[in-house]
Amino acid sequence: MASVSLSGVHKRFGDTHVVRGVDLDIADGEFLVLVGSSGCGKSTLLRMLAGLEQPSSGSIAIGGRVVNDVAPRDRDIAMVFQSYALYPHMTVRENMGFGLKVRGAAAPEIDAAVADAARVLDIVHLLDRKPKEMSGGQRQRVAMGRALVRKPKVFLFDEPLSNLDASLRGQMRVELKRLHAKLGVTTVYVTHDQVEAMTLADRIALLDKGVVQQVGTPAELYDWPANRFTARFLGSPGMNFVEAELRDGRVFAPGVDVPVVAELLAEGTTDGPVWIGVRPHDLRLEVGGAAGAIEAEVDVLEPMGWETHAHLRVGDARWTARFDAADAASLTPRGRVRCSVAPRSARLFARDDERALYRAPGPT
Amino acid sequence: MDDGQQTVSWGRQLARQALLIAVSAVTLYPVLWVVKLAVSPQASMGGGFNPLPTGFTLAHFERVLTARDTLGNLLFPIQLANSLTVSIATTLVGIVLSTTAGYAFSRFDFPGKDAGMKAFLVTQMFPGVVMAVPLYILMDELGLLNSMAGLTLVYSTTSVPFSVWMLKGYFDTIPRDLEEAALVDGASQWTIFTRVILPLATPAIVVTGLFSFMTAWNEFILAATFLSGERHMTLPTVLYGYVDENSTDWAPFAAGAILVSLPVMALFFVLQRHLVGGLTAGGVKG
Numbered sequence: 001m002a003s004v005s006l007s008g009v010h011k012r013f014g015d016t017h018v019v020r021g022v023d024l025d026i027a028d029g030e031f032l033v034l035v036g037s038s039g040c041g042k043s044t045l046l047r048m049l050a051g052l053e054q055p056s057s058g059s060i061a062i063g064g065r066v067v068n069d070v071a072p073r074d075r076d077i078a079m080v081f082q083s084y085a086l087y088p089h090m091t092v093r094e095n096m097g098f099g100l101k102v103r104g105a106a107a108p109e110i111d112a113a114v115a116d117a118a119r120v121l122d123i124v125h126l127l128d129r130k131p132k133e134m135s136g137g138q139r140q141r142v143a144m145g146r147a148l149v150r151k152p153k154v155f156l157f158d159e160p161l162s163n164l165d166a167s168l169r170g171q172m173r174v175e176l177k178r179l180h181a182k183l184g185v186t187t188v189y190v191t192h193d194q195v196e197a198m199t200l201a202d203r204i205a206l207l208d209k210g211v212v213q214q215v216g217t218p219a220e221l222y223d224w225p226a227n228r229f230t231a232r233f234l235g236s237p238g239m240n241f242v243e244a245e246l247r248d249g250r251v252f253a254p255g256v257d258v259p260v261v262a263e264l265l266a267e268g269t270t271d272g273p274v275w276i277g278v279r280p281h282d283l284r285l286e287v288g289g290a291a292g293a294i295e296a297e298v299d300v301l302e303p304m305g306w307e308t309h310a311h312l313r314v315g316d317a318r319w320t321a322r323f324d325a326a327d328a329a330s331l332t333p334r335g336r337v338r339c340s341v342a343p344r345s346a347r348l349f350a351r352d353d354e355r356a357l358y359r360a361p362g363p364t
Numbered sequence: 365m366d367d368g369q370q371t372v373s374w375g376r377q378l379a380r381q382a383l384l385i386a387v388s389a390v391t392l393y394p395v396l397w398v399v400k401l402a403v404s405p406q407a408s409m410g411g412g413f414n415p416l417p418t419g420f421t422l423a424h425f426e427r428v429l430t431a432r433d434t435l436g437n438l439l440f441p442i443q444l445a446n447s448l449t450v451s452i453a454t455t456l457v458g459i460v461l462s463t464t465a466g467y468a469f470s471r472f473d474f475p476g477k478d479a480g481m482k483a484f485l486v487t488q489m490f491p492g493v494v495m496a497v498p499l500y501i502l503m504d505e506l507g508l509l510n511s512m513a514g515l516t517l518v519y520s521t522t523s524v525p526f527s528v529w530m531l532k533g534y535f536d537t538i539p540r541d542l543e544e545a546a547l548v549d550g551a552s553q554w555t556i557f558t559r560v561i562l563p564l565a566t567p568a569i570v571v572t573g574l575f576s577f578m579t580a581w582n583e584f585i586l587a588a589t590f591l592s593g594e595r596h597m598t599l600p601t602v603l604y605g606y607v608d609e610n611s612t613d614w615a616p617f618a619a620g621a622i623l624v625s626l627p628v629m630a631l632f633f634v635l636q637r638h639l640v641g642g643l644t645a646g647g648v649k650g
C-alpha cells in the first residue's frame with residue numbers, strides 16, 4: 001500500500017490546457033474520489049497516475065517515490081477502465097492471470113491468485129467464459145478481478161460503474177465499499193456522479209476545468225462548500241441562490257432578509273454584493289401566517305408522497321424547496337409562501353469570485 | 365437457425381431455392397465445362413452448350429502429372445514445388461512485414477507516416493505489367509532472374525502494400541484501451557503485439573494471407589517474364605504451355621487448371637471459419 005501525491009501537475013494537449021496545476025495528497029489506504037463534470041480532466045489526471053500520459057510539468061509520487069519517468073508496469077498500480085478493456089480472446093481466467101503471467105509468475109501462483117480474487121468477487125463460475133459470453137455487470141466484476149489479482153499498491157478506477165444500469169450500479173457501489181474496507185488499498189476513483197462521490201469517498205476532490213476546487217470529506221464539501229461551484233455541484237436538487245446585498249449584519253434580496261452569523265463570517269468581509277445560498281431541505285415552511293425570512297411565489301408543486309418539492313420564485317431566481325407533504329398541502333400554484341431559514345444554514349458567497357464567505361466553525 | 369427457417373412460408377421458400385439453384389447453375393457452368401474438357405476422352409471445344417462430360421478418362425491428368433523434361437525427369441512435382449515455394453514465401457513475407465508495418469502505421473506517430481501510407485497506395489494503382497520492364501532490369505542487376513527468391517520479392521511488392529492497408533485498417537478498430545490495460549498489467553510492447561493484437565487480428569491476417577497466397581499462386585505475366593526453362597516454371601506458366609501458338613491442347617490445360625485450383629479450394633475450405641470476423645466482440649463495453 002502506498003500514498004499518492006501530485007504536486008503542481010499540469011497537462012497540455014497542444015494548445016489545450018487540460019490539467020492546470022493540481023496539488024493533491026492521498027493518504028495510504030484512502031479512498032479518494034475525483035469528481036467533476038464531463039471534460040474537466042478527471043481521466044487525464046488518472047491516466048497520468050497510471051503512467052499512460054506524461055504530465056507536462058509537475059511531479060507525481062507513489063509511495064514516496066517520484067514516478068514521472070517510471071513505466072506503468074513498474075508503478076505497482078492497477079486500473080479499471082470505463083470500457084472494462086477485457087481481452088476478448090482470453091477467458092476470464094486468462095484475463096485475470098495475464099498481468100501475473102507477463103511478469104513471469106509461476107502457473108500455480110497465478111492459479112491461486114486468480115482463484116482468490118474470483119472468490120472475493122463471486123465470479124468463480126465465470127472463470128472459463130470469454131468476455132462476450134457475459135453480461136455488463138459480470139464483465140465489470142471481471143475487470144475488478146483483474147485489478148485485484150496483482151495486489152497492487154494503488155487502485156485506479158475510471159468511471160467503472162457508468163455502463164451499468166441504476167440498480168446494478170447501486171449494488172456495485174456497496175460492494176466496492178465493502179471491498180475497500182476489507183483490502184484497505186489506496187484508491188483513486190473517477191466519476192462524474194455525485195452520489196458515487198458522496199457515498200464512496202473518504203475524501204472528495206472536486207475538479208473543474210482542470211483545477212481542484214475543493215478537497216475534503218463528503219460532509220465537509222456538502223456542508224461547507226469552498227465556493228459556489230462546489231455548492232452547486234453537490235446535492236440534488238442543488239443549492240438555491242439569489243443575488244443579495246450584505247448590509248449592517250443582514251443579508252437582503254427582494255423577498256429575503258436573513259441575519260448574518262458574525263462568528264462564521266470570514267475575516268475582512270465587507271458589506272456589499274453577495275450570493276446567498278440555501279439548500280432545499282433547509283427551507284422551512286411558515287404556516288399560520290408567521291412572518292418568514294424569505295417570501296416567494298409558488299410556481300409548480302411536485303408531490304412525492306413523503307414530501308413535496310415546491311418550485312418557487314424568489315425575486316428573479318428559481319428555487320426549489322423540500323417541504324413536508326402535510327405542510328405543503330395548503331400550498332397552491334401562483335400563491336404566496338413564507339419560509340424561514342436558520343441563519344446558520346444559509347451560505348454566503350462573494351459576488352465577484354464566488355468564494356465562500358462563511359467558514360466552518362471549529363478548532364482553528 | 366433452423367427454427368427461423370421453419371417460419372418462412374412455402375412460397376418464399378420455393379422462390380429462395382429457385383434463386384439459389386439459378387445462381388449455382390450460372391456459377392458452376394464454366395467450371396463444369398472445364399471438368400468436361402478434363403475428363404472427356406474426345407475433348408473438343410465444340411459439342412454445343414451441354415456442360416456434361418461425354419465419357420470419363422483420367423488420361424489428361426496423367427499427361428499433366430507425368431510430363432517429363434528431355435532428361436526424363438518428372439516435371440510436375442518440381443513445378444508444384446516452385447509454385448508452393450513462391451506462394452508460401454510470399455505469404456509469410458507478407459504477413460510478417462504487413463502486420464508489423466500495419467501496427468506501426470496504426471499506433472505510432474513518426475515522420476513520413478502519411479506519406480508512407482500514400483506511397484503504398486500509389487503502388488497499387490499500376491498494374492503488374494507496367495512494372496514488368498523496370499522490375500526485369502532490377503532483377504537482372506540483382507542476379508535474381510529465374511529464381512524463386514526473386515519472384516517472391518516481386519510478388520511481395522504488390523501484396524505487402526495491400527496487406528499493410530488492410531491490416532492498418534483492422535488494427536485501427538482494436539480499442540486502445542486493450543493495449544493500455546495490457547501496459548498497466550505489465551506487458552511489453554512486443555508482448556502486447558503478439559499476445560493481444562495479433563490474436564485479435566486473426567480474421568484480417570487470414571484474409572491478407574490468403575490474398576498474398578492467391579496473388580502468387582495465380583500470377584502469370586511476371587512469372588512468364590522472369591522465369592525460363594521448364595524446371596524453373598510455376599504452374600500457371602506451365603498451363604499456358606499447353607495452349608500456346610503451336611498447339612491448343614485444351615484437355616491437359618483443363619486438367620491442369622483443376623489441379624492448380626485444388627490447393628486454393630482446400631485453403632478456403634480450411635480457413636473459412638476465420639474469414640467470418642468479429643473476434644473483438646465483447647472486449648469493451650456491452
Ligand SMILES: Nc1ncnc2c1ncn2[C@@H]1O[C@H](COP(=O)(O)OP(=O)(O)OP(=O)(O)O)[C@@H](O)[C@H]1O
Pocket residue numbers: 013016018036037038039040041042043044045192
Ligand atoms: N489525447 C488527447 N488529445 C487532445 N485532447 C485531449 C486528449 N485527451 C483528452 N483531451 C481533452 O482533455 C479534456 C479532458 O479530458 P478528460 O478525458 O480528462 O475528461 P474527463 O473529465 O475524464 O471527462 P469525461 O467525464 O467525459 O470522461 C477534454 O476536453 C478532452 O477533449
Ligand SMILES: [Mg+2]
Pocket residue numbers: 042043044158
Ligand atoms: Mg473520462
